[in-house]
Amino acid sequence: MELIKLTIDKKPVEVEKGTTILQAARKIGIDIPTLCYFSLGDMKIENKPGGCRVCVVEVEGRRNLAPACATECAPGMVVRTNTIKVLNARRTVVELILSDHPFDCLVCAKSGNCELQDLAHRLGIREISYQGAQSHYRKDTSPAIIRDVDKCVMCRRCEMMCNKVQSVGALSAINRGFEAVVAPAFEMDLEKSVCTYCGQCVAVCPTGALTEVDHTRQLIAALADPTKTVVVQTAPAVRAALGEEFGMQPGTLVTGKMAAALRELGFDYVFDTDFAADLTIMEEGTELLGRLSKHLAGDKDVRLPILTSCCPGWVNFFEHNFPELSDVPSTARSPQQMFGAIAKTYFAGKIGVDRKDLVVVSIMPCLAKKYEAQRPEFATNGNPDVDFSVSTRELAALIKEANIDFNTLAEEDFDNPLGESTGAAVIFGTTGGVIEAAVRTAYEVHTGKKLEKVDFAELRGLDGIRQATIDFNGLPINIGIAHGLGNARQLLNDVRDGKSQFHAIEIMACPGGCIGGGGQPLHHGNSAILKARQAAIYREDSCKPIRKSHENPYITTLYEEFLGKPLSEKAHHLLHTHYFDKSTQIEIE
Amino acid sequence: MAIVKLPENKLNQLIEVCKSFNNEPGELINVLHKAQEIFGYLPAEVQEVVAKELNTSVAHVYGVVSFYSFFTMTPKGEHPISICMGTACYVRGAEKVLDEFKHHLKIQVGETTADGKFSLACLRCVGACGLAPVVMVGEKVYGRVAPDGVKAILEEYSA
Structure with a gap:
């Protein structure tokens, strides 16, 4: 060296x-x-x-x-x-950027968290010496992401994320000179493009050019409506990051404070998506074992590997890019949607509330969840299973607006029955977690033996693509893990070309998994924050008294009282889904 | 599912062109050059095919098409008119000639007449500075064009 x-x-x-x-x-x-x-x-x-x-x-x-x-x-x-030459040049550069930037900081979604604003503040810029033309573009609102490219500074971070990291290719720099801007092909709406709503562009945008669709006003209205019963579910990765918005160290677990804050906000029932994560393992794990045993018995119609299907960004990605593989992913819905379906049937029945009067809200580290909640297949007679999804950032803003001093809140528990969960569910929030949770259950179900050591270090980490072989009592199970859609594409190409040796693959769209989701507090490029969140997730898992999904007593009760058994007809109807071909077809005239 | 329609013979030519460049994403500009030769312009459908064949995103292809002024997404007219705006032509009144074409055709540079007959473009020096100002209609070169000669040129093609 x-x-x-x-x-x-x-x-x-x-x-x-x-x-x-x-x-x-x-x-x-x-x-x-x-x-x-x-x-x-x-x-x-x-x-x-x-x-x-x-x-x-x-x-x-x-x-x-x-x-x-x-x-x-x-x-x-x-x-x-x-030097004075440097300081003057730097100042001129920033003033020139500001001369083509709207001055609506007071009402901008990024205000207080904007890198351009910070820069202007740091350089002490009090006036702009340059006046000239400002570029204007139409605002583009999709189900999850808003593009307001008047605020684009052409840093091209979003383009890098969308293309190099995610290999999605929805965004590119287009035109030249003053006209240049980052946009989808042909300046089409993001909604019509190949965008997966993974939200990584939003996560890295330094300004307010890319932001999430804000659902907090709808949420406040629902909470204030006396005719509605409002239930909330919180995704595992939220508890490992929400504290950052209140000045806490990255990696601080705020599960109890979060439950207390949600109760103070006025939710009638504070539940946990983790409950539905345990349910996901029951369905997906059973499906995995079913496909595996048929495959081992020589059934050529059964396709392996099975791919996890919890991540809506990833689902959008393969619907656009690999529609020919649509029978490869598990048919299990994501935990968010399983929760919604169970809340609006089983739970609504238990408390005697019509589904139309039950509002299900999800708190998610994710922007694709906003889109997923709106997918028509997840609604009954136009009433969605999940009414709307708000991000970790939106929840933090709401807590502040409601005058709740988050730091001094006493910790509280989730409500039952949809609030109880195991350690296996918590780790859904990080790359490697879903497959580790599945292994914990599938091992015991398949071998009939008790798993003595539930920690699978070989499945953990932050390498983009990982692989491990787990010994199922003499049967070696090959597992692949990818996070970041560019890495996922590599594994998918192998599956398509028949070169994949894996029995099961876990995919999460965002780098790091949900801990690095597009709806999380902004990490501003500090990967130590992602590592701290990941460590927090595993810490919460190791502190849980129950760490295998099939041992969750409320899950057992749900099957006894309502669903029957995993993959039953009712389970299929409520907890499974199908996929659509969203690819572009070339047709001959 | 978005569906893209293209005539079969031209589509096959385009796919052959991509193959001749080994479907290399790095050959995008060369492929687009050939594609514009085949189709006369680069409609969204063509860009979709190029993206698919070169295994790159259509946003990236559009990024390149929209960056270079040589590439166009507007179909050229049956008789594409190019007015040289090189230095020699310019100082000898090319701009007035251009204005005359705009006036008669009622289109701007980069546009095509509604009947698809003429399109208007500017170019930089065709190497015939002695004939300045120079106008090209298709492959035919007109030298020492004066503004009052524009009408006559257009009439040649109006039959």
């Missing part, structure tokens, strides 16, 4: 060859501001177009200023990050 010595602001620093000035400066505590640059370094996610020029620095002997993010350190380099 070749080491390079240089000085930055008169401080000597030694770095590996290939290190950029920006990285070297950060190493010695010099915080050069950036805008377009974005990195989740150890997850191999980086945006480095060198386009915004906010990070320019002076390099001795170089004629012009150098972008620190895209300039590699060289031996003996003398770098200055705060």
